[in-house]
Each structure stands twice: as structure tokens, then as C-alpha cells.
Amino acid sequence: MIDVHTHLHPPRLFAAIRRWFAERSPWVLEHPTEPREVARIMREHGVEKFAFCSYAHKTGIARDLNAWLNETARELGAGAVPLATVHLDDPDAAGDMREALRGGCAGLKVHENVQHLALDDPRFGPVLEAVAEHEGFVLVHVGAIPWSYETNNGPARIARVLERHPSLRIVVAHFGIPDQLRYIELVQHEPRLFLDTTMAFALDSPMRVTVTREDVERGARQIVYGTDFPNTPHPYDGELHGLRALGLGEATLRAITTENARRLTPAFA
Numbered sequence: 578m579i580d581v582h583t584h585l586h587p588p589r590l591f592a593a594i595r596r597w598f599a600e601r602s603p604w605v606l607e608h609p610t611e612p613r614e615v616a617r618i619m620r621e622h623g624v625e626k627f628a629f630c631s632y633a634h635k636t637g638i639a640r641d642l643n644a645w646l647n648e649t650a651r652e653l654g655a656g657a658v659p660l661a662t663v664h665l666d667d668p669d670a671a672g673d674m675r676e677a678l679r680g681g682c683a684g685l686k687v688h689e690n691v692q693h694l695a696l697d698d699p700r701f702g703p704v705l706e707a708v709a710e711h712e713g714f715v716l717v718h719v720g721a722i723p724w725s726y727e728t729n730n731g732p733a734r735i736a737r738v739l740e741r742h743p744s745l746r747i748v749v750a751h752f753g754i755p756d757q758l759r760y761i762e763l764v765q766h767e768p769r770l771f772l773d774t775t776m777a778f779a780l781d782s783p784m785r786v787t788v789t790r791e792d793v794e795r796g797a798r799q800i801v802y803g804t805d806f807p808n809t810p811h812p813y814d815g816e817l818h819g820l821r822a823l824g825l826g827e828a829t830l831r832a833i834t835t836e837n838a839r840r841l842t843p844a845f846a
């Protein structure tokens with residue numbers, strides 16, 4: 578399997594994120610956070626490759642985070658694929674992006690809510706150009722789900738970014754909730770747009786999606802497997818069990834959990 582959406586952060590940042598969830602959310606997060614331990618658990622579940630990311634929630638930290646992500650990838654060995662972070666209020670976000678790609682990153686993670694940045698902000702232009710030139714992909718958490726279902730017309734904004742960057746590939750995290758049906762329409766005509774399954778299918782997920790098997794089958798060629806591990810209040814295989822519970826055929830499941838991701842970046846091929 579290929580998991581396109583997992584999280585590794587430097588220890589102090591990870592501790593701060595866990596504290597945030599403990600104080601401000603009902604989620605109980607107890608999976609290990611140490612990179613080797615996280616990777617070991619995933620590999621035990623049959624994950625051969627995984628993308629992992631952190632995010633710069635403020636200025637001045639993106640470069641150090643990217644250096645840490647690339648170093649961690651080297652420590653974890655084959656199959657560990659880092660996604661960079663940038664902050665648009667830093668002096669040279671595009672330069673930071675290019676440096677991260679040179680160091681091994683396979684793309685970019687943007688979290689619109691945590692970073693207070695919108696992917697269609699024109700200042701992202703040269704950053705996204707660097708990602709496209711590198712044949713990388715962008716993983717984007719659109720809006721503020723699960724805390725708010727307002728996405729400021731997320732699907733239209735994402736479509737605009739794809740138009741502006743004719744070779745860029747974008748993965749919308751969390752199955753595009755709450756706009757999942759609009760995204761499923763969009764992917765019919767846009768082969769560079771993907772949706773990840775992250776926390777949308779696990780049966781006991783606090784942000785489980787309402788979607789039919791037919792809807793999933795309609796988008797199946799551009800749905801990729803993601804989990805948010807280790808920041809999930811359910812076991813690693815919860816997402817997979819949820820997908821299986823839909824009654825999808827084996828070929829469709831295999832496309833979603835493994836094959837589709839190979840079209841995202843040469844790092845997954």
C-alpha cells in the first residue's frame with residue numbers, strides 16, 4: 578500500500594500538537610510519534626511507501642522543518658517520502674521550496690487552516706511552479722474541517738489553481754469533505770486532481786464522510802489512500818476497514834490503496 582498522508586514532526590512541535598488536541602478537542606491521540614516507530618507500525622500493516630509532512634504555522638521555521646523532514650527521510654530509508662512546507666510571509670518561499678525539493682522532498686503540504694494561507698493565493702504561484710517542474714504534487718487541507726465546514730468555495734479555488742498550473746497535480750485531503758460530491762464531479766474531467774481517504778472512511782472517525790459506494794466508484798481512479806497516522810483517534814487499519822466496508826471490488830480497492838498514487842510522483846512509482 579501507499580499512504581499519501583501521514584505526519585512526522587520534530588519532537589517539540591509534535592508535543593505541542595498533541596497538547597493542542599488534548600486541550601481543545603475530544604480526540605484521544607495515543608499512537609507513537611517517534612519517526613522509526615511510526616514507520617515500523619505502517620510497514621507492519623503492509624505500507625511500502627508513505628508521504629509524511631509537517632507544517633509551518635508561522636514564519637521563520639519552514640527551512641528548518643524542511644531540513645528535518647529530509648534528514649528524517651534519509652534515516653527512515655526507502656519508501657519514506659517527505660513533503661515540504663513553506664510560509665508565504667517568509668522572504669523567499671519559492672527559494673525555500675526549491676531547496677526542499679533539492680534535498681529530497683517530493684512535493685508540498687499546505688494546511689489552509691493551520692497556516693492561515695489559501696492555496697489560490699497568487700503568492701503561491703512560483704512555489705507551485707517549482708513543485709510542478711519537479712514532477713511533485715501538492716497535498717492540501719482545504720478550509721478548516723473538521724472544526725468548520727466553510728471552505729470558501731474550495732472546489733472552485735482548487736480548479737483555478739489547476740488551470741493556472743497546467744502540469745501540477747493536487748491531492749485534496751480528507752476526501753474534500755464537505756464538498757466531496759463536487760470534487761467527484763471535477764475529477765471526471767481533471768486527471769491531475771486527486772482526493773485522499775484520510776479520516777473520511779474509518780468507521781469510528783470523527784469526520785466520517787457520507788458517500789455511497791457508487792460515488793466512490795465514480796471517482797475511484799483518482800482516490801488515493803491516506804490516513805493522518807499517527808494523529809488518529811483510531812487504529813492504523815481503521816481507514817482500510819472503512820473502505821472495505823463499502824463493498825468495493827478488489828481491483829478498485831487496489832487502485833485506491835496502491836496504484837493511483839504511483840501517478841502522483843516518481844517517488845511512488
Ligand SMILES: [Zn+2]
Binds near residue numbers: 582584750805
Ligand atoms: Zn493531516
